[in-house]
Amino acid sequence: xxxxxxxxxxxxxxxTSGGEFRNYTTGVSEGMVVLDAVNHIQATQANDLACRWxxxxxxxxxxSAEINGMPRLLCMTxxxxxxxxxxxxxxxxxxxxxxxxxxxxxxxxxxxKKKIKxxxxxxxxxxxxxxxxxxxxxxxxxEFRKCIECFLCQNVCHVLRDHQMHEKFIGPRFLIHVAxxxxxxxxxxDRIEELRNAHGIGYCNITKCCSKVCPESIQIxxxxxxxxxERVVDDFYDPLGGFWRWLKKKSxx
Amino acid sequence: MxxxxxxxxxxxxxGSGGAGLRAAIEASAAGVSVAMVCKCLLGKAHTVxxxxxxxxxxxxxxxxxxxxxxxxxxxxxxxxxNNWRMAELHAKExxxxxxxxxxxxxxxxxxxxxxxxxxxxxxxxxxxxxxxGDRTGLEMIRTLQDRGVHQGIDVHMEICIIALLKDGDRVxxxxxxxxxxxxxxxxxxKAVVLATGxxxxxxxxxxxxWDCTGGGHSLAYHAGAALIDMEYVQFHPTGMVxxxxxxxxxxxxxxxxxxxxxxxxxxxxxMFDFIPENYKAQTADNEEEGWRYTQGDKSARRPPELLTRDxxxxxxxxxxKEGRGTPHGGVYLDISWIRKRLSNAExxxxxxxxxxxxxxxxxxxxxxxxxxxxxxxxxxxxMGGVHVDADTQMSDVPGLFAAGECAAGINGAxxxxxxxxxxxLVFGKRAGExxxxxxxxxxxxxxxxxxxxxxxxxxxxxxxDSSGENPYSVQRDLQEVMQHNVGIVxxxxxxxxxxxxxxxFWERATRVGVTGNRDFNPGWHTALDLxxxxxxxxxxxxxxxxxxxxxxxxxxxxxxNKDERFATVNTVIRKAADSGMEVRLAPLPEMPDYxxxxxxxxx
Numbered sequence: 025x026x027x028x029x030x031x032x033x034x035x036x037x038x039x040t041s042g043g044e045f046r047n048y049t050t051g052v053s054e055g056m057v058v059l060d061a062v063n064h065i066q067a068t069q070a071n072d073l074a075c076r077w078x079x080x081x082x083x084x085x086x087x088s089a090e091i092n093g094m095p096r097l098l099c100m101t102x103x104x105x106x107x108x109x110x111x112x113x114x115x116x117x118x119x120x121x122x123x124x125x126x127x128x129x130x131x132x133x134x135x136x137k138k139k140i141k142x143x144x145x146x147x148x149x150x151x152x153x154x155x156x157x158x159x160x161x162x163x164x165x166x167e168f169r170k171c172i173e174c175f176l177c178q179n180v181c182h183v184l185r186d187h188q189m190h191e192k193f194i195g196p197r198f199l200i201h202v203a204x205x206x207x208x209x210x211x212x213x214d215r216i217e218e219l220r221n222a223h224g225i226g227y228c229n230i231t232k233c234c235s236k237v238c239p240e241s242i243q244i245x246x247x248x249x250x251x252x253x254e255r256v257v258d259d260f261y262d263p264l265g266g267f268w269r270w271l272k273k274k275s276x277x
Numbered sequence: 278m279x280x281x282x283x284x285x286x287x288x289x290x291x292g293s294g295g296a297g298l299r300a301a302i303e304a305s306a307a308g309v310s311v312a313m314v315c316k317c318l319l320g321k322a323h324t325v326x327x328x329x330x331x332x333x334x335x336x337x338x339x340x341x342x343x344x345x346x347x348x349x350x351x352x353x354x355x356x357x358x359n360n361w362r363m364a365e366l367h368a369k370e371x372x373x374x375x376x377x378x379x380x381x382x383x384x385x386x387x388x389x390x391x392x393x394x395x396x397x398x399x400x401x402x403x404x405x406x407x408x409x410g411d412r413t414g415l416e417m418i419r420t421l422q423d424r425g426v427h428q429g430i431d432v433h434m435e436i437c438i439i440a441l442l443k444d445g446d447r448v449x450x451x452x453x454x455x456x457x458x459x460x461x462x463x464x465x466x467k468a469v470v471l472a473t474g475x476x477x478x479x480x481x482x483x484x485x486x487w488d489c490t491g492g493g494h495s496l497a498y499h500a501g502a503a504l505i506d507m508e509y510v511q512f513h514p515t516g517m518v519x520x521x522x523x524x525x526x527x528x529x530x531x532x533x534x535x536x537x538x539x540x541x542x543x544x545x546x547x548m549f550d551f552i553p554e555n556y557k558a559q560t561a562d563n564e565e566e567g568w569r570y571t572q573g574d575k576s577a578r579r580p581p582e583l584l585t586r587d588x589x590x591x592x593x594x595x596x597x598k599e600g601r602g603t604p605h606g607g608v609y610l611d612i613s614w615i616r617k618r619l620s621n622a623e624x625x626x627x628x629x630x631x632x633x634x635x636x637x638x639x640x641x642x643x644x645x646x647x648x649x650x651x652x653x654x655x656x657x658x659x660m661g662g663v664h665v666d667a668d669t670q671m672s673d674v675p676g677l678f679a680a681g682e683c684a685a686g687i688n689g690a691x692x693x694x695x696x697x698x699x700x701x702l703v704f705g706k707r708a709g710e711x712x713x714x715x716x717x718x719x720x721x722x723x724x725x726x727x728x729x730x731x732x733x734x735x736x737x738x739x740x741x742d743s744s745g746e747n748p749y750s751v752q753r754d755l756q757e758v759m760q761h762n763v764g765i766v767x768x769x770x771x772x773x774x775x776x777x778x779x780x781x782f783w784e785r786a787t788r789v790g791v792t793g794n795r796d797f798n799p800g801w802h803t804a805l806d807l808x809x810x811x812x813x814x815x816x817x818x819x820x821x822x823x824x825x826x827x828x829x830x831x832x833x834x835x836x837x838n839k840d841e842r843f844a845t846v847n848t849v850i851r852k853a854a855d856s857g858m859e860v861r862l863a864p865l866p867e868m869p870d871y872x873x874x875x876x877x878x879x880x
Contacts, residue, residue, distance in 0.1 A: 039796065055520020055640065067749035071800025072793030076318070078486040081526050081636060083415065084321040100639055123457055124797040131434075134319060134426070142427045143382035154376055156391030162384050166409065169384055169416060173320055208382065 031108045033061055035073065036115040039124045047111060052103055058114060059087055059098035062126070074125040082239055085174030089126050090115045095176045095237045098126075117179040130175055136194050140202060141218070145210040157209050168204035168248060170240040171197065177234035177244060183227045193224035196234035196244045203248035206255070214270075216259045225249070225256055281461040281729070286312040286431065287716035288709070289451060289466035291438050291493065294322035295414075295701030296681025296708070297472030298421035299374075301430045303709030304470070309716050312464060313425070314436040314453065316488045320422045323474050323486055324701065327414025328529035328632065329398055330406025331378075331702070332695030333371035337388055338395040339403040339575060344368040346402050348872070349879035351696060353555065354400040354585045355660075355689020356829040356839075357876075358506070358847065361868040362667035363687040367696070367703050374702035375407050383420040385409055397534040397571060400585040400693040402559060402879075404573070411529050411632045417698060436462065437802060438492065440732045441469060441500040441677065442724055448500060448677040449722030452732050456802060459795025461733055465724060467716035470670075470708045471497060471663060471679040476510075476813045478752075480656035481760040484516055484527035490806045491813030493683035497663045498812055502672040504850040505863075506661035506685045507813070508821035509830045511692055512765045514539075514589035516655025518607035523640045525655040528610060528633060530694040532650075533582040535629050536571040537612040539593070540649070541601035547608075548581035551592050556584055558880075568618065587691040587830045590654040594765055597653065607653035613646055622646065654765055658697065659813075660688040660830065661820065664849065670708035676715060676722075680708035690829020738787075739804040745790020748804035755782050755810055763818050768835040775818050783811055819860045820848040 029052040034045045048065045059077055066073045077087040080099045087098040092106065092113050106112050120128035149155045177196040183189050194202075202219060205211050219225045232245045242248070258265050288304040290297045293315030305311045315322060336342040348368035352359055379385065379393065385407050386394040395404040409416040426432065438453035442463075450465040473493030477485025498504055515528040533539075541547050552560045559578050561567040567580025582589065593608050603609060612630070616622040623646040627634050630645070637643040643650060663672050663679035667686060670678045681701045688696065739745065755778075762775035786807040791800040826840035827833050846862040853859040 053521055056522045057640070060522045066799055067747075067753070071747065071749065071791055071803075072798045074797040074799060078317055078321045078323070078488065079326050080486065081326065081523075082639070083412070083632065084317075084325045084486070086318060086321050102640070127797055130318070134432075134434075137423070138426050142423060145380060145382075148380075153380075154392065155379065157384075157387055158391055159387040162387065165384050166386075169409075169419065170412065172325075172415065173419075205382075208384065211382075 031061065031103060032111040033065065034111040034113045035062070035065070035125070037073070037125050038122065040122060045113070052108065056103045057099055058091055058101045058103065058112065061103065062098060062114065074123070074127045076127055083172060085172035088117055088174045088176050088179065090117060095179050097174060097176070097239050100239060117175070119179045119181070119185040120175075132190055133173070133175055133178065133197065136198050137201065139222070140194070140198060140205070141213050141215050143205055143208065143211055144213040146212050155210055161209050164247060165204050165207050167242055168200045168207075170242055171200055172240060173197065174239060176237045176239065180233040180237050182231065182233065189224070189227060193227040196228070196249065198223070199225060199228070199252060200242060200244050200248045203252050206252065216255055219252060220256045220260060225253060228253070281463050283463040283465060284312055284433070285465040285721070286310045287466065288468050288470065288712045289314070289464050290470045290472060291451060291496070292322065292472035292474060292681070292683070293317070293319055293432070294324035294472060294474055294681065295417055295421065295698060296705035297322070297470070298418065298425050299702050299705030300470045300472055300680055300709035300712065302421065302425050302428055303706045304713040305428045305430050307710060307713035309713045312431045312433060312466070314433045314438060314464065316435065316437055316456075316492075318434050319432050320418055322418065323489055324414045324418045324698070326484070326486070326527065327417070327698055328411040328527065329531040329534065330396055330408030330413045330695050331371070331375055331417065331698040332398065332401060332405050332693065333375045333407055333699050334368065334405060335372050335375060335393060335395060335407065337392045338573070342403040342405060345875045346879060347371070347405065349876050350401055351687070351693060352689070352876060354691055354693040356691060357689065357844070358828065358865060359689030360667050360686030360866065361872055362866065363704070365872060366667060366707070367687050367700060370703045371699040374699065374706065378417065378420050378702070381420050381424045383416050385416070396531060397579065397583060398694045399530050399533070399583045399589070401695065406695040408531070410628070411531050411630050413698065437805065438496060439736055439805065441496050442728065443500060444722030444725070447675045447722055450724060452729055454736065457797055459798065459801070463724065463729065465721055467719050467721055468676045468678060468712040470712050471677070471683050472681050472705065472708070473683045475682045476659045477656050479756065479759045479810050479814045479817070480764070481756040482516065482525040483656040484513060484525055485656070490809045492809045493679060494662055494816070495809035495812040497672060497674070497677065497679060498816065498850065498852055500674055500677060501852060502674045502677060503664040504662060504685070504816055505664045505847040506689070506820070507659070507816040507850055508824050508848060509660035509688075509690050510656060510817060511586055511658040511660060511830050512590045512654040513657035514586055514593055514654055515610055515652040517641060518603075518651050518653045519605035520641060526636070526640075527655065527657065528650060528652050529630070530586075532610060532612050532630060532633060534571065535612060535626070536568060536615045537582065537610055538580070538614060539582050539589070540609045540611060541596045542603055543601055547596055548584065548589070548592060552581050552584065553588060560584065585691055586694065590765060591832060593654055603651045605651050607651040609649040610652045611649040613648060658682060658692055660690065660692055661685050661817070668707065669711035670704055671711060671715070676719065678708045678712045680704040690831065736805060739789050739791045739801055742788075742790040743792045745788050746785055748789040748791065748800055748807060751782055751785045751789060751807055752803060752810065755814060759814050759817070763814070763821060765832060767821055767831070767833050769822065772818050772822050776815070779811060779815050779818065786811060815858055816850045819858055820850060823848050823860045823862065
C-alpha cells in the first residue's frame with residue numbers, strides 16, 4: 025500500500041430514527057474498490073460501521089449501496105473511476121427501510137419470492153429420469169439466472185422507490201425470476217394471471233432504470249419484462265390465442 | 278428457562294450454503310420441523326462463489342466414466358488417506374444429486390444432444406463437472422434456496438451461533454445472537470447439523486469471504502467432538518495477485534480445463550517438468566497432446582496444468598521462489614493463446630468463462646481474451662474438519678451432525694476441484710436424512726440455563742472496556758502469522774513459533790473492546806469470531822506439527838517426503854479434560870477388498 029494518496033469518504037451513519045453523513049479519510053492503493061475503503065475505515069476508525077458484504081467479487085450481491093448517488097455494488101466500484109478530489113458519498117439503498125448505516129431491511133424481497141409459484145417440470149424425457157434441452161433454448165433463461173439478488177434493480181425502480189408500492193408490485197428482480205420460470209423449457213406452471221394481478225406487472229412502464237444498474241448486465245426490461253407483458257396481453261386481450269396456448273401448454277404436460 | 282427468545286424445532290441446521298440447504302431440504306422432506314440459521318442473508322453463503330462445476334460421473338461427455346473411476350480419482354487425489362466409505366458413497370450418489378438439481382429447476386449448460394454438459398478439471402480422468410459457465414455455485418445455491426423456501430423451512434437470517442447446548446453427552450440446541458439488534462436467541466432442537474463451511478479467514482491471502490471463520494469446526498470442538506485431518510489446508514494454485522485489493526480472489530480451474538496454460542517469467546510452460554510418478558501414465562508429455570485433451574480428444578491424456586491442486590500450487594511457489602515469477606510475485610495463466618487454435622477464441626472464452634472475463638476486466642484492467650493473467654496460490658479450502666460417521670454424518674457427539682466443508686473424510690490430503698459441490702449435495706442430503714431420523718427417535722433435551730448465562734456474559738464482555746484492544750488488529754495479526762508460519766511450505770520451528778503467537782492472541786482476544794452498542798456492530802461480531810479463528814488456527818498448527826511428513830496439501834520442508842508410518846493414520850484433535858488441545862494419531866478405517874481392487878484396476 026503506497027499510503028501517500030488519500031481520499032475522503034462521506035458515509036451515512038444512523039439508524040431507523042435518523043442519521044447524518046460523517047467524513048472518514050483513508051489511504052488509496054492501486055486497484056482499490058469502495059468496499060476496501062469501507063472495510064479499512066471499519067477496521068481502523070469505526071469498528072461499529074455496519075455494512076454487508078460477502079464475496080467481494082460481484083457474485084453474492086450483498087454490498088449494494090449508493091455511491092455518489094449511483095446504485096452500485098461496493099465491491100465492484102473502483103476508486104479509479106471516481107473523482108477523488110471531493111468526498112465520495114456512500115449511503116444505503118433508498119427503496120428499503122434502513123436498519124443501520126449502510127444496511128437496509130431487504131426482507132420484503134424474500135417474502136415476495138416465497139409467493140411466486142415454484143418450478144414445476146414436465147415428466148422426464150428419458151427413462152432414466154432425465155430431460156433433453158438444447159443450449160439455444162436455455163440461453164435466455166441462463167441470462168436471467170445470472171441474477172445475484174443484489175436488489176439494485178428494486179432500489180431504482182420508481183414504482184418501489186418513489187411510490188412505495190411494495191404491496192402491489194413485485195419489482196424487476198422478481199419479474200425476471202418469473203420470466204426465468206416461464207421461459208424454462210421444462211416448466212409447466214402458468215403464472216400469467218398472477219403476473220397481471222398479484223405481481224402487478226402493469227405498474228412497470230418500461231423506463232429501463234433496472235437494466236441500467238444491473239451488475240450482471242441482464243436485459244431485464246427488453247428480454248424479460250416486455251415479453252412477459254406481451255404474454256399477459258395475449259392471454260387477457262386475445263382470448264382465442266390465449267385458449268390455443270392454454271391447450272398447447274396442457275398437451276405439453 | 279432464560280427469558281431469551283426461544284425457537285423450538287426438530288432439526289436445526291447451522292449454515293445456509295450448499296450443504297446446509299440440502300440438509301434442510303432433506304430433513305424437511307422427512308416430515309420434521311426444520312430451522313436454518315445463517316450468518317448472512319439467504320443465498321449469499323460462500324457456495325455462491327463456486328465456479329467450475331459439480332463432479333459427478335454422469336458419463337454424458339465420455340461414456341467411459343463411472344463411479345469406480347471417480348472413486349479412484351478421488352482417492353488418488355487425496356493420497357489414499359480419505360475415508361474410503363465417504364469416497365465410495367460420494368462417487369456413487371453424486372450423479373443422482375446432480376440430476377435432482379435439474380428436476381428442481383437448475384439449468385446446466387448442455388451437450389449437443391441436449392444432456393448436462395461436463396467439463397475437464399484437475400485430477401479427474403474424464404470430463405466430469407456439470408456446470409453453468411463459471412457460475413455453477415450461484416446456480417446451485419439459488420436452486421436449493423428456492424426449493425427450500427417453498428418446502429417450509431424456517432430461515433433465520435443474520436444469526437451467529439456462539440455455542441452448542443448440551444444435555445449430558447447429547448447436543449440439544451444452540452445459543453446465538455441476531456446481528457441486527459444483538460439480541461440473544463435460543464434454538465432448541467433434537468438434532469443439529471453443522472454446515473458452516475471453511476476457515477479461509479484464518480489466513481491473509483484467501484479466496485474466502487469474511488464469514489469463513491471455522492465456526493462449525495470450533496463449535497463442534499468445544500462441544501467435545503473430534504476434528505480430523507486439520508493439517509490439510511488447500512491452497513488453490515490460481516488466485517489473483519494484482520492489484521492488492523483483489524489478492525487471493527479465485528481464478529477458476531475451469532480456465533485450465535478450457536485450455537489455459539501456466540508459464541513463468543521466461544515464457545516457459547513449467548508444469549511439464551514435474552509430473553509425479555503416480556500421474557505419469559495419465560498425463561500428456563507434450564503440448565499438442567494436452568491441447569487435444571482439452572478439446573475432447575478421447576485418445577489424448579490431460580495436460581499437466583490439470584494435475585492436482587496441491588502439486589500445481591507447489592510448482593508455482595517453486596517458480597516464484599527461484600526467481601522466475603511475474604512482476605507482482607505470481608506466474609502467468611494464459612487462456613488467450615487459444616486464439617492461435619480457435620478462430621472464435623474471443624467469443625469462446627467469454628462464453629465459457631464469463632465471470633473470469635468480467636472479474637479481470639473490471640477489477641484488474643486485464644482482458645483475458647488478449648492477455649495473460651497473473652496468478653498465485655490462495656487459501657481456498659480445508660480438507661479437515663468434524664469427524665463424522667460416513668453413512669450418517671453424525672459426529673462423535675450424539676445429535677450433532679456435520680456436512681460439507683466443515684466435515685472431514687471424503688477428501689483425504691487433497692480435494693479435487695468439483696468434488697466440493699458434489700460433497701455438499703451427497704452428504705448434505707445424508708446429514709439431513711439422518712438428523713431427521715435421530716430427531717424422530719429422540720425427544721427434546723433440557724436446556725442448561727446456567728451455561729446460557731455464562732455464554733451471554735462472555736459474549737458481552739467486549740462492551741465493558743471500549744478502550745480495549747481493537748478486535749480487527751488481533752484478527753489481522755493472526756492472519757499474518759498463519760500465512761507466514763503455517764502456509765504452503767511448513768517447518769517445525771516456524772510452526773512452534775506460530776503456537777507461541779497463538780497463545781498471545783488468545784490472551785489479546787480476552788482483552789478486546791468494542792465501541793457502540795449491540796445493533797449491527799461488526800466490531801463486536803469480529804471480537805466474538807476470534808474464538809473460532811483461534812481454535813481452528815491452533816488445530817491446524819498442532820495437526821501439521823504432528824504429521825512429520827509431506828503428503829497432499831501438507832508440505833514440510835523438514836520432512837519433504839512421504840513417510841509410510843503416516844500413510845494409514847489421521848490426526849485427531851480433541852478438547853482435553855484440562856481444556857487444552859489434544860492431538861493424537863488414529864488408524865484409518867481399513868478399505869475392503871472390492872475397493873482395493875477398484876483402485877488397482879484404475880491405476
